[in-house]
Amino acid sequence: MNTHVIELIVNGDLREVAVRPNLTLLQLLRDHLRLTGTKHGCGTGDCGACTVLLDGRPVNSCLTLAVEARNRTITTIEGISTSGTTLHPVQQAFVEKGAVQCGYCTPGMIMSSVHLLRTNPDPTESEIRHAIGGNICRCTGYTKIIEAIETAARAKKGSGQ
Amino acid sequence: MSLPEFNFHSPSHTDELFRLLQEFGPSARVMSGGTDLLIALDGGRVHYKHLISLKEIAVLNGLDYDSSTGLTISANTVLADVAAFAPALEHYACLVDSIEELATVQVRHKASVVGNICNASPAADTATPLMALGARAVIIGPGLKREISVEELITGPGKTCLAEYEIVQRIIVPPPGEHQRSLFLKHSPRSRVDIAATSACISLCIQDGVFAEVSIFLGSVAPRPMRAKQAEAVLKGKQPDPDLLQRAAATAGEECSPISDLRASEEHKRHMVGVLIFRGLEQLAVQT
Ligand code: FES
Ligand code: FES
Numbered sequence A: 001m002n003t004h005v006i007e008l009i010v011n012g013d014l015r016e017v018a019v020r021p022n023l024t025l026l027q028l029l030r031d032h033l034r035l036t037g038t039k040h041g042c043g044t045g046d047c048g049a050c051t052v053l054l055d056g057r058p059v060n061s062c063l064t065l066a067v068e069a070r071n072r073t074i075t076t077i078e079g080i081s082t083s084g085t086t087l088h089p090v091q092q093a094f095v096e097k098g099a100v101q102c103g104y105c106t107p108g109m110i111m112s113s114v115h116l117l118r119t120n121p122d123p124t125e126s127e128i129r130h131a132i133g134g135n136i137c138r139c140t141g142y143t144k145i146i147e148a149i150e151t152a153a154r155a156k157k158g159s160g161q
Numbered sequence B: 001m002s003l004p005e006f007n008f009h010s011p012s013h014t015d016e017l018f019r020l021l022q023e024f025g026p027s028a029r030v031m032s033g034g035t036d037l038l039i040a041l042d043g044g045r046v047h048y049k050h051l052i053s054l055k056e057i058a059v060l061n062g063l064d065y066d067s068s069t070g071l072t073i074s075a076n077t078v079l080a081d082v083a084a085f086a087p088a089l090e091h092y093a094c095l096v097d098s099i100e101e102l103a104t105v106q107v108r109h110k111a112s113v114v115g116n117i118c119n120a121s122p123a124a125d126t127a128t129p130l131m132a133l134g135a136r137a138v139i140i141g142p143g144l145k146r147e148i149s150v151e152e153l154i155t156g157p158g159k160t161c162l163a164e165y166e167i168v169q170r171i172i173v174p175p176p177g178e179h180q181r182s183l184f185l186k187h188s189p190r191s192r193v194d195i196a197a198t199s200a201c202i203s204l205c206i207q208d209g210v211f212a213e214v215s216i217f218l219g220s221v222a223p224r225p226m227r228a229k230q231a232e233a234v235l236k237g238k239q240p241d242p243d244l245l246q247r248a249a250a251t252a253g254e255e256c257s258p259i260s261d262l263r264a265s266e267e268h269k270r271h272m273v274g275v276l277i278f279r280g281l282e283q284l285a286v287q288t
Helices: A025-032 A089-097 A106-119 A125-131 A143-159 B014-027 B035-042 B079-083 B086-091 B093-100 B113-118 B127-132 B229-235 B242-255 B266-286
Strands: A004-010 A013-019 A051-054 A057-060 A073-075 B007-009 B028-031 B050-053 B063-066 B070-074 B136-141 B144-149 B154-156 B167-173 B180-187 B198-207 B210-219
Touching: A013 A025, A025 A051, A051 A106, A057 A106, A089 A106, A089 A143, A106 A125, A106 A143, A125 A143, B014 B028, B014 B050, B063 B086, B070 B086, B070 B113, B079 B086, B079 B093, B079 B113, B086 B093, B093 B127, B093 B180, B093 B198, B113 B127, B113 B167, B127 B180, B127 B198, B127 B210, B180 B266, B198 B266, B210 B229, B229 B242, B242 B266
Parallel strands: A004 A073, B007 B050, B028 B050
Antiparallel strands: A004 A013, A051 A057, A051 A073, B063 B070, B070 B167, B136 B144, B136 B167, B180 B198, B198 B210
């Protein structure tokens, strides 16, 4: 197997790593870069727990090879709050609305929601359901998650962000 | 996921790509999004020593529309980009609908349309719309370029007519006819994210009160996406009325050849083909 030395930007930091071709982006983030906020659920693209933004697009990091991230920009749950001390509006809304129970789906759910609100700042409930269709939650029944995303959308609109 | 060992190549020119494909032969596989391929590798369903990414090859990127050529979808164009492309939304409703029903947002941002076709699943959601719209595939290889219909490209489950050293460079969907309308319908027992138990795409044109052109393709009910020729013949030249639509729908249910599998029984699939075709025709017949 040919090892590749790649550069990529993770949460704003330039990283240089040596990766084997069969290493997934999820494994690189969790096991090598110690960014364990991104979760491993199914490993087969079904649950969305591993969702990260790759050049701003939501992808399943379990279905992405680390080597595919060469010269690309990755944002994980650890990187969405710009200040590092305050929560991102979507995180804040999840806390306020009680949209987190066991929390395992939450990082992926929040990454999908962040992408939704960037591309569609005022989504309908059906658009929200569609956007999180690739994220499975076994605890909440989704109602609180949808309320949280609606709340985050309103907060964003109110703050003019 | 615990992937087996393989070498990864990422050529930046097609010359280099073809050199690698010729050198490695059947031990190599090209990938764009890789969302199906990595799962198949992980599950041990396929074995390749070399994966060759198309992502760095600039001529395989791009999405374009003009009224004379139609819609051009390149090898690396991801599903989500087509679904968000204004001319696609305006002119190729059935294709956009099929993408919206395909897998998840995350997969649609990584998987390519061309990959969905080249994996040649009988259930590939974009296959029936592309076929119904008369799309063509531009195939390139070392020193060669040829063009065939997407319908001819898929030859069986997981099989295409591509040689080992050939790839689909782009798909061209011709501009829609003046009165053309189309839709895509999918039935999955569990949810829209799931693989279709049956799907159907209808593209037609009603002129002077009769069906002038009709193209019906069915997914998941034959070894490859199939054309419902007998149902088309029932409709052609006739005025749309409920009896005729019912007859065409029943014909489509009879002429397909589904198998019973974990998604649905053969009988249920045949029944659902009839239901989808009737619904689709009814909807399109009242559209102005
Ligand atoms: S862990 Fe990637 S989708 Fe489940
Ligand atoms: S909060 Fe437990 S899976 Fe969603």
